[in-house]
Amino acid sequence: MLKKFIATAGWPRVIIGLFLLALFVTAPFVGVRISTSLSDTLVRFGMNGVMVLAMIPMVQAGCGLNFGLPLGVIAGLLGATMSIEFGVRGALGFATAIGLSIPIAAILGYGYGQLLNRVKGDEMMIATYVGFSSVAFMCMAWLLLPYKNPTMVWGYQGTGLRTTISVDNYWSHILSDFLSFKIGTFYFPTGMFLFFAAMCFLIWLFMKTKTGTAMTAVGSNPEFARAGGVNVDRMRVISVVLSTIFGAIGILVYEQSFGFIQLYMGPFYMALPTVAAILLGGASVNRATIFNVVVGTFLFQGILTMTPSVINSVLKTDMSEVIRIIVSNGMILYALTRKAQVKR
Amino acid sequence: MSRLDRGPDKKRNRGVGSLLADYAVPVIFIVISVVAIPLSDFSATYLIQELLVRIGRNSFLILSLLIPIMAGMGLNFGMVLGAMAGQIGLIFVSDWAVVGIPGIVLAMIIGTPVAVALGILCGEVLNRAKGQEMVTSYILGFFINGVYQLFVLYFMGWLIPISNPALVLSRGHGIRNAISLTGIRMVLDRLIPLQVGTVTIPVATYLVIAAFCFFILWFRKTKLGQDMRAIGQDMAVADSAGIPVNRTRVIAIVISTVLACYGQIIFLQNMGTLNTYNSHDQAGMFSIAALLIGGASVSRAGIGNVFLGVVLFHLMFIVAPKAGRNLMGEAQIGEYFRVFVSYGIIALALVLHAWKRLRDRAEARRSLRGPAGKE
Numbered sequence: 116m117l118k119k120f121i122a123t124a125g126w127p128r129v130i131i132g133l134f135l136l137a138l139f140v141t142a143p144f145v146g147v148r149i150s151t152s153l154s155d156t157l158v159r160f161g162m163n164g165v166m167v168l169a170m171i172p173m174v175q176a177g178c179g180l181n182f183g184l185p186l187g188v189i190a191g192l193l194g195a196t197m198s199i200e201f202g203v204r205g206a207l208g209f210a211t212a213i214g215l216s217i218p219i220a221a222i223l224g225y226g227y228g229q230l231l232n233r234v235k236g237d238e239m240m241i242a243t244y245v246g247f248s249s250v251a252f253m254c255m256a257w258l259l260l261p262y263k264n265p266t267m268v269w270g271y272q273g274t275g276l277r278t279t280i281s282v283d284n285y286w287s288h289i290l291s292d293f294l295s296f297k298i299g300t301f302y303f304p305t306g307m308f309l310f311f312a313a314m315c316f317l318i319w320l321f322m323k324t325k326t327g328t329a330m331t332a333v334g335s336n337p338e339f340a341r342a343g344g345v346n347v348d349r350m351r352v353i354s355v356v357l358s359t360i361f362g363a364i365g366i367l368v369y370e371q372s373f374g375f376i377q378l379y380m381g382p383f384y385m386a387l388p389t390v391a392a393i394l395l396g397g398a399s400v401n402r403a404t405i406f407n408v409v410v411g412t413f414l415f416q417g418i419l420t421m422t423p424s425v426i427n428s429v430l431k432t433d434m435s436e437v438i439r440i441i442v443s444n445g446m447i448l449y450a451l452t453r454k455a456q457v458k459r
Numbered sequence: 460m461s462r463l464d465r466g467p468d469k470k471r472n473r474g475v476g477s478l479l480a481d482y483a484v485p486v487i488f489i490v491i492s493v494v495a496i497p498l499s500d501f502s503a504t505y506l507i508q509e510l511l512v513r514i515g516r517n518s519f520l521i522l523s524l525l526i527p528i529m530a531g532m533g534l535n536f537g538m539v540l541g542a543m544a545g546q547i548g549l550i551f552v553s554d555w556a557v558v559g560i561p562g563i564v565l566a567m568i569i570g571t572p573v574a575v576a577l578g579i580l581c582g583e584v585l586n587r588a589k590g591q592e593m594v595t596s597y598i599l600g601f602f603i604n605g606v607y608q609l610f611v612l613y614f615m616g617w618l619i620p621i622s623n624p625a626l627v628l629s630r631g632h633g634i635r636n637a638i639s640l641t642g643i644r645m646v647l648d649r650l651i652p653l654q655v656g657t658v659t660i661p662v663a664t665y666l667v668i669a670a671f672c673f674f675i676l677w678f679r680k681t682k683l684g685q686d687m688r689a690i691g692q693d694m695a696v697a698d699s700a701g702i703p704v705n706r707t708r709v710i711a712i713v714i715s716t717v718l719a720c721y722g723q724i725i726f727l728q729n730m731g732t733l734n735t736y737n738s739h740d741q742a743g744m745f746s747i748a749a750l751l752i753g754g755a756s757v758s759r760a761g762i763g764n765v766f767l768g769v770v771l772f773h774l775m776f777i778v779a780p781k782a783g784r785n786l787m788g789e790a791q792i793g794e795y796f797r798v799f800v801s802y803g804i805i806a807l808a809l810v811l812h813a814w815k816r817l818r819d820r821a822e823a824r825r826s827l828r829g830p831a832g833k834e
Contacts, residue, residue, distance in 0.1 A: 182594075234813035239594040241813065244806035251799035255792055387601070434613065440605030447598045452587035 127449050128397060131414055131442065138421040145428035150301040152421055159416040161291070161307035162372045163392065165314050166365030166385070167412045169358045170393045174403040175322070176354030177334035178231055180390045180447075183242035185250050186227055187362020188382040190220035192253075195367060195376050196276065199285050200264045209286040209371060216363040223249075224359030228352035243386070250383050257378050280376040287374045307372060314364070315405050321357070330354055334401055391415060391443030394450045418442060484808050485754040488771040491800075492778065499781040506777065508658045513773040514766070515648060515664040516729040520722035521746045521765045522671055523715050528760045529679070530711035531691030534747050537581040537596035537712065541719025542739035543607045544574035549643075549724060549733055550611070550634060554623045558642035560650065563728060566643075570720040577603065578716030582709030589694070593757070593809075600743060611735060634735050644731035664725060671718070672762050687711055691758070748772060748801040751808035758812070775800060 121129050142149055166184065173181045194216025203211045227245060231238050258275040262268055267280050281287075293306025321327045332340040333350045341347050366385075370376050393403055396411020423435035496506070520538070527535040548570030552562045581599055588595040615621050616632035626634055648661035678684045686707050689697040698704045723742055727733050750760060753768020776797060783793020 230810065233817070234810055235817065236590070237593075237809060237813040239591070240597070241806060241809045243594070243597065244802055244809060248799055248802035248806050251795060251802050254795040255799065258789065258792060258795070259787075434609075437605055437608045437612065440601065440608065444598050444602035444605060448584065448595065448602055451591055451595045451598065452584060 125397065125449075127446060128395060128414070131395060131418065131446075135414055135417045135421065138418070138425045141429070142421065142425050145425060147424045147428060148300060150299055152424060154300070154302045155420045156413070156417045158291070158302070158304055158307075158372060159420055160412050161304050161311055162369045163365075163389065163416060164311040164408065164412050165368045166362060166389050167392045167396075167408045168311075168314055168318060168405070169361030169365050170389065170398070171318055171322075171403050171405070171408065172330065172354040172357040172361070174393075174398060174401060175334045176330045176351050177337060177401055178351055178354060178358075179238040179242070179400055180394075180450075181242060181355075181358050181362070182239055182386045182390065183227060183246040183249075184358075184362045184386040184389055185246035185382040186223050187220055187359040188366045188385050189249055189253050190216045190223055190359065191363035191366035191370075192376060192378060192382065193219050194363065195282070195370055196262060196267060196280070196378075199267060199280070199282070199376075200262055202264065204285050206286070206289055209289045209367070212286070212367050213364055216367065217360055220360040220363040221356050224356035225352060227359060228355030231355060232348045232351055246386055247383065250380065254379050276378055278377070278379050278381075280378065282370060282374060282376060286371055289371050290368060291372045304372065307368065310368060314361070315408070318361075319405055326350070326353065387447070388415065388439075388443050391446045394446045395442075398450075399453065400450055415443070482754050483811060484752055484804060485767060485771060487807075488752050488775065488804075492771060492774050495775065495778045495782040498785050499778040500785065501778065501781065504657055506774070509777050510770060510773060511658065511660055512648075512729065513776075514769050515661040515668070516726050517746065517749065517769050517773070518668045518765060519671060519725045520719060520742055521750050521769060522668070522675065522762070523718035523722050524746060524750055525675055525760055525762070525765070526678070526687070526718075527711050527715045528755070528758065529684070529691055530687040530708055531694070531758065532585060532708060532711060533593040533596075533757045534750070535596055535712065535715050535719075536593060536743060536747065537585075537599050538715060538719040538746065539600040539739045539743040540577040540581055540603050541574045541716035542723035542742040543603065544570040544577055544716070545720040545723035545727070546733060546735070546739060547573055547607075547611075548720070549640060549727060550615070550621075550626065550638065550735070553638055553640060553642060553733075554621050554626055556623070556642060559646050562643040563647060563724060566724050567721055570724065571717055574717040574720035575713055578713030579709060581716060582712035585712060586705045586708055604740070607739075608736065636735055638733040638735060640727060640731055640733055643728050645729060647725060647728050661729075664729070667725065675762065683707070683710065744801060744805075745772070748805055752804055755808075756812045756815075757809065772801075 139149065139152070142152055166188075169184065169187060170181050173179065191212075194212040194214075197215050198208050198212035201211065230245065231242065234241050260276070261274075262276055266284070267276050269275050269277055290306040290310050291304035293309070295305050296303055322331065329340065329345045330350045330353065332343065332345055333347050337347050340350075366382070392411040392415040393407055394411065395415050396407035396409065398404070398407040398411065419435070419439060422438050423433060426434050426438070520542075523538055523541065524535055527533070545566065548566035548568070551569050552566040555565075557565050580603075581596060584599055585592050585595055610619070612633045614632075615634050616627045621627050621634070626638060628635055645661075647663050647667070650663035651666075653660045653662045679688070686697070686702045689700065689702055690704055690707055694704055719742075723739065726742065727738065730738075749768040749772040750764060751768070752772045753760075753764035753766070755761070755764035755768065779797045779800075780793035783789065783791075783796055787793075
């Protein structure tokens with residue numbers, strides 16, 4: 116029974132799950148309040164959930180892990196900065212940001228998908244560098260684009276966007292605070308979870324449609340899908356567009372909770388933790404479910420929240436960053452090396 | 460990686476279009492340089508001096524990439540492992556205050572076993588991810604970076620004794636962010652002084668690099684080198700020919716890692732400061748970008764690509780910020796442009812390669828159809 120559970124869950128997940136459990140158990144003994152840590156974990160779960168969800172379409176369509184997530188993030192950032200530039204506040208502002216970023220994400224995703232179709236088999240490496248170079252390209256764009264709103268541009272020059280922009284007066288916590296409640300120190304961002312659930316539902320619904328099923332078929336066996344009359348390249352492009360759009364929405368959810376927009380090199384390493392999270396949840400390079408997203412994001416964010424507080428109190432040093440690097444990349448390595456063992 | 464796009468006989472009957480696609484990257488770079496050099500207003504002697512320094516500084520690191528490419532393992536993003544090994548050697552050497560050439564040699568001696576161990580690890584991991592070597596070695600670089608930080612930031616000065624307080628953070632353990640390598644700064648570069656006009660040439664470094672080039676030329680002709688090339692052509696065929704595929708691949712990575720370790724030591728003796736937590740990261744990215752700019756592809760790279768790449772890449776490196784300032788009125792733009800180009804060029808080269816591989820495969824399929832097909 117136990118053996119079977121470990122076999123299905125995979126060793127790394129069991130180890131990390133136990134590690135997280137150990138952290139929660141030790142927490143009260145070293146003076147870390149459980150309710151605060153739990154609510155921190157939940158907040159971070161909500162912040163990152165949609166971005167992790169963005170991995171699903173591409174993995175399912177056989178395009179591999181979306182290391183090109185920064186492209187979607189950029190679309191989201193463009194939407195966010197534009198909504199502030201137009202001075203739209205509150206829920207309407209957030210809706211504007213989403214509304215503006217979706218078409219941008221769709222266009223970028225379409226081009227990105229076309230590119231990935233021409234480089235089948237090497238998607239992940241190329242996606243990584245497409246992500247990196249688009250971030251670097253946008254660094255130049257942030258400096259040059261004609262934004263005028265004084266909350267966003269550098270004060271003394273009047274041009275060029277700041278590195279971090281506060282969304283305080285616009286749509287900070289617009290989702291998180293919707294129907295949110297507090298029990299003592301425990302805070303629950305209901306709205307963000309409702310939104311995340313809605314997004315999950317959308318993905319689930321999409322995967323049940325004809326297109327969604329065809330997409331999964333392409334991912335599991337492209338030759339077979341082609342023989343079955345599915346346009347493989349088209350399905351792959353659709354999956355990339357979807358991934359990019361969800362990436363854009365994901366970063367907006369992240370920002371409204373975080374309270375800041377991070378530009379320039381901010382989105383640079385966004386892809387790695389997201390990829391690690393979904394793999395931690397049990398996804399593989401070519402199969403991912405919503406369940407994987409939920410479990411993975413919770414485990415990953417749980418470790419990120421708990422290690423600094425608990426380990427710091429025990430060892431009196433902050434090792435969280437190093438643990439994060441080792442866990443997230445170790446997880447990706449594990450997934451990559453498990454794929455299709457070639458003979459000698 | 461691929462099996463069909465290699466071998467000289469395949470190259471001969473390519474059209475002008477494919478040829479242009481092969482050299483697209485260097486050509487783009489030459490164009491950028493031609494535009495940017497006059498914009499930057501640098502004098503010729505300044506440019507030459509800078510280039511000579513940078514060729515000496517970077518070539519060895521880039522050369523270390525050649526052997527895994529020969530063995531068909533693609534660009535070894537895991538070279539940062541070797542760079543980290545070299546840095547560990549340098550940390551100890553500066554702790555023990557060994558100066559001059561002995562210091563460099565000692566750093567290499569300390570770095571070698573670390574690099575060998577990491578190389579074996581890397582090779583074994585890559586053997587489990589055939590066909591995905593690049594992305595795997597890339598992530599492995601991040602992973603080992605975490606382990607490296609664990610050692611350098613927490614264990615050194617705590618479990619591993621470090622006697623020199625100048626190296627250790629004020630909290631009592633962990634190495635400082637930047638270490639000044641005063642004892643070995645430029646000792647190799649200045650070993651054989653040579654001055655032509657106002658231009659100084661680091662002769663000894665160049666001799667080491669030349670020796671390395673000869674090593675690679677010789678290595679290609681050895682049994683091991685031939686085995687690697689066979690594996691690079693086709694793993695299955697090499698296997699049935701009795702070549703121990705996995706073992707040879709591990710050896711290729713170990714050699715590359717050890718050489719990258721030496722390369723990083725040479726690089727840092729020229730720089731004179733060790734950025735404990737990010738020198739290695741840059742080593743990997745810049746070396747790979749430079750090699751690709753030199754016209755190398757994921758499956759084919761020669762010594763010529765290395766030197767053309769260093770010159771073109773660093774020319775842009777020197778010129779871009781100043782050109783950016785003169786053109787746009789802001790140096791920051793040039794700075795970001797530089798970053799954009801380094802990443803963009805890797806993306807472009809990878810895309811061109813993958814594209815070509817698919818095209819060649821399609822062509823090979825067509826040729827099998829007999830006289831109706833092409834060829």
